Amino acid sequence: MERKINLSFWFFWGLSMLVSLVEAVTYSGFIIKHTGLNPLLTITPAIFLSLTLLVLNFVKKNKKSQKNDKALVFFSVFLLILYIVLKIVDRLTYANFVFSNLHIQPNNLLWPVLISFLSIVFVWFPRINFKKLLTSRSVLFLFVTSIIVFNIYRIYKMEWWAFQFIITHPQASYDDKMRRAVGPVFYNFTQFINTNTPEDSSILIPPQAFPWPQSGNEAFMRYFIHPRKMGNGKEYNPQTKLSDYDFIVLNWGETDSTEPPYTHSWPKFDVPAEGIIFMNADGTFGGEIKGNYYYKDYIDKKVWGLIIIKH
Amino acid sequence: MLLIFGMLLVLIFGFLLSVILVEEMHPMERLGISYLLGFGIFTLLMFCYSTLGIKITLISTLTALGICITATLAFFKVFKRKISINLSGFIKSLFYLSRLEKIIVSVIAGLVVASFTISIYFPVYIWDALALYDFRAKIIAQIGFYTQIANNYVWFGGYPLFTSLSHTLVYIFGGNNPQFLYSSMYVSYIFVFYGALRQIVNRKVSLISTLLLATTPVFFDHSTFAYTNLPYSIFLSMGSIYIYVWLVKNKPFGYLILAAVMTGLSTWTRSTEPFWIINLIVLAILLLYKIKKYLLPLVVYLSTFLLIREPWNIVNNYILTDRKALIASNIEPVTSSYISIISRIPEWNRIVEIGVYIYKYIVVSWYPFLFLFLLCLLLSVKNFFHRYGSFFVLIIILYFCLLVFGTYLFTFSNVSWNEIPDSARRMSMFFMPLMIFYAGMVFDTFSSSTNFKKTRKIK
Structure with missing residues (x-):
């Protein structure tokens, strides 16, 4: 049977x-x-x-x-x-x-x-042999094995983004890797600043808050645009004399989320300027216009660039 | 090539130093400790001589390394040390590993390869590294000094220079990505942890425990980027582990000095956390138990520890001009405020809030190691007070008490004390290897070894 x-x-x-x-x-x-x-x-x-x-x-x-x-x-x-x-x-x-x-x-x-x-x-x-299995040693061994297996799975979940990028971009350049690591918008913007400003210039940056967690953080920004000097403005006023600076960043923000009361787009005040240099999404030069910066012309416009302050 | 040469010189310096301190050591542990000691001590020396006016350049660094290696070789004669590396014996032993042990070694090797792959591929990208550690490294590599220029930059001080100067070494030797240093630290940690535990338990148990450590997600993750938390956890945990090994295995003084060096180097990595005090408390407890036996060890430990800790403290608190007047004017009100906090009736609402915060953001991050630790405590409860492994539990409990007490004090001086829970979690990473070390000792009671089973009192 x-x-x-x-x-x-x-x-x-x-x-x-x-x-x-x-x-x-x-x-x-x-x-x-x-x-x-x-x-x-x-x-x-x-x-x-x-x-x-x-x-x-x-x-x-x-x-x-x-x-x-x-x-x-x-x-x-x-x-x-x-x-x-x-x-x-x-x-x-x-x-x-x-x-x-x-x-x-x-x-x-x-x-x-x-x-x-x-x-x-x-x-x-x-x-x-269930008698043999239910000893302290076996219970401990099984517990430890399950921790190890679970941890390996957690490591895989944590690091898969890195391996995925490595496998699909084995020959990536330093710039590509940094774009992946810190965000393309932010990284492209810093390279744009480096290309379009002299090394001894002073730049006014947004306040340190979302949507500018990176570009508003002076210590973080300096890694990318050193030796240029920086200072933080406030959302609705520069907080300082504009004559102390050569440029102000025109910055929509690098994150979608914001931190009340801050909202996208900066500066939210008018600036007497020689002109404005715009950046394309990929970080390349996006054109230039002469004249002052009026905030009302840029409300809700997703733009990045540099305002050349008039002295 | 120059980078490899430079790293090798640092490793050789660390190796010679480790032989002076401890003549006999497991080869894996020797390799791991050479790396940690080499970078730890040499970066401290770089800081000292650059503060005294010697510019950090390739030539000065090579000269300094040459002097260090020569000096340690001279000490060999004084301490009558010999270099004996039984490499062939070690390689032969690999062939006699059991199937399970080979699987464990393979998994660890796989993790190490994965860590190096990520850390070498990606450049330095993590927030604090870009804002401070690596930025400082590049400036120091460019200008050659730290103390003399620190006041010229915003947010340039505050954190000691172990990570920054390690990066500087890489840049000086022609490298462009120092992130591999953290994978190397991860490997070194695996080696020293295994070696230290191997002195107490059998090989299989040591390997299983080391595998537990290697697969700890937060340690693996930190081995792929440039934060201070990994080296800090390594130095601090190994400081306590070496004190424990010195005590229970009646090891020579070199182990105690090694413990002091490791703990000192933890303050050379991060100086705000006061966990270094626990080893001193442990020695103080032993001193109360047997004053004649433990007085000299306490003095030796304290002297060694301060030798490593004080250079940074002196420069940071007294020489960097802006802070001098600030610190002097604040000492009295800060001291008196701590006294008033400790002496008044505890605020229970605050204590509950701290308890909830610590549980939610720190203790929860220790699962499942906390379960394992508690399970091991339960399994060894029968002869708890007769096992010398229980002394290690005391060390962990002391650390936890300081964590709670320290957080309590911190809430009075900082209104935003609970705004960065991730920072608190990273700060307490070192608890996990200590729990794993204890668990390893408990595992051994269920294996064939009788090391831990002996009910042995501390003499």
Whole structure:
């Protein structure tokens, strides 16, 4: 009787494995479309039979491992590693990268993984010596292992942005890397300032608050535009004599969020100017106009640039 | 090539210094401590001689390194030290690792490679590094001085110069990205932690505990960018660990001096936090227990520690002109305000607020190591007062008490004390390796080793 159950299990297990692997290399619904067979009709008997065998194996006295038991474990672990690796590759590159290059649907590999581990349950579970397992040492070891595995997963979640960028931009320049790290708008703006102002100039920058957390932070800005001198203005007035400075940044802000009562766009006061140099979104020169800066002409306009103060 | 040469010279200096202090050491621990000592002590020396007027240039740095290496070799004769590196024995032992141990070593190696990949690929980009540490490094590399020019810049002082001068060394030797230093510190930490724990527990347990440390997300993350929190945590935690190892394994004085150097170097990395005081309290407790035995160690420890800590304090508090008058005028009101805080009735509302803050932003960040630590405490409760590992628990408890008390005091002088919880979390990173170290000692009681099992009193 047990032999018949065993054979039936392996039949349905094999069939469900075949069905799920086919759908992993084609697409979900392939089997039912071309054969009319619902894959669940193969998996459900396999699950039921494995539970039956689990009960029978618990009762069995002789629980020695067979040669094919180890092969089963190896196969299951291989499928699991393949699934994890393909998912990571998809995450590090772009969605469908694996399917478009290898014609494998990583998500559909999950079913073969689960089915293969199903067979391990009734083979290996009854062999576990629960008396030995529930010792302080084993509990500690299992706890520590789970912490390590969980931590590795947390490291992966934390750092995947870096690996994704490294893999997709192996030859990136210093500028590209800095754009990724500190934000393209801000970085382009600092390079624009460096290109369009002399090194000994003084520049008035916005107050240190959102939406200018970087360009309003004097200590942070100086890393990029040193040795130029800087000072913070207030939102609605310069706070200082404009004659002490050569330029004022025209700055919409580098973040979408703002910190009340601050709002986008700066300076929010008129400036007697020689002219205004504008910056394109990619940091290149975006044109120049002569004359004073009037705030009313720039309300709600997403512009960046430099106002050349009239002395 | 010049960069590699320069880094090697610093490593050699650290190696020689470590041999003078401790003649016998595990090869991995020796390598790790060489890096930490080399950069720690040499950057301090750079600060000292540049303050005295010697410009930091490539020539002066190479000369200084040459003098340091020569001086340490001279000390070899005085202390009758010999260099013995059993590299072949160490490499052979790698082949005799069990399957589990090989997996652990492979995972650690993978993490190290990942850390170096990120830190080498990306330039310095993290906020405080751009605003202060790396900016200072570039200015010092350009001008050659710090003390003489610090008052010319906004937000240039405040933090000691370990990280900035380490970066300066890289720039002077022709490098353009010093971020690999932090991955190197991460590797060094793995080595010294393993080596220190290995003196108490067996190899398998040491490796598992070291793997726990290496996979701590915050430590891995900090190994990829230029913040002071990683080196600070390394120096501070190793200071306490070395004091403990010196005590329980009856190690020579060199270990105690090493502990003092490590703790001193933590103040050379970050000087605002007062956690350095805990090791002194530990020695003071031992002094009360046996005054004759522990008086000389306390004096030696204190002298060594102050030798490392005071140069920065003297310059920062007395020589940088703007601060001189400010500090002098503030000493009396600050002291009297602390006395009045301590002497008055505790404000319970404030204490509850601090408790909630510490739990929400600091303690929660320690999960799951806190669970592991508490589980280990529970498992060793039967013979708690007879195990010398329990003394290590006392060290952790003292640190925690200081964290709470220090935060309480801080709330009186700073109204925005709770506005940067991330900073508080980073400041208390060092608790996790201490918990892991203790957990490693408890693991060992369940393995075949009997080191920890012995109920042994501190003599």
